[in-house]
Amino acid sequence: MQKTYQIEVDCANCAAKMEVAAGKLEGVAAVTVNYMTQKMTVVFAEGADVAATIQAVAKTCKKIDSDFSIEL
Numbered sequence: 001m002q003k004t005y006q007i008e009v010d011c012a013n014c015a016a017k018m019e020v021a022a023g024k025l026e027g028v029a030a031v032t033v034n035y036m037t038q039k040m041t042v043v044f045a046e047g048a049d050v051a052a053t054i055q056a057v058a059k060t061c062k063k064i065d066s067d068f069s070i071e072l
Contacts, residue, residue, distance in 0.1 A: 001050065003044070005039065005041075006039060007038055007040045009067075011035070012035040014064055014068075016033070018033050018060070026048075026056075027049065027056070028057065029045045030042075030043040042054065042057060054070070
C-alpha cells in the first residue's frame with residue numbers, strides 16, 4: 001500500500017535525512033520525501049500496521065527537524 005502525505009520540512013538536507021531514516025523503519029518498504037512539493041510518499045510493507053508505522057515515521061522525522069509536521 002502506498003500513501004502520500006502533506007508535510008512541512010524546512011530544508012532539502014533535512015528531507016534527505018528523513019528519507020533515509022524513515023526508510024529503515026519496520027513496516028516501511030520505501031519512502032520518498034520531496035522538499036519542493038512538501039510531500040512524503042510512503043510505501044508500507046505488506047501486513048504493516050499503517051497507523052502505527054506512520055506515527056513511527058513522524059516521530060523519527062521530528063527528531064531530524066523539530067519543526068516537521070505531517071498531515072494525517
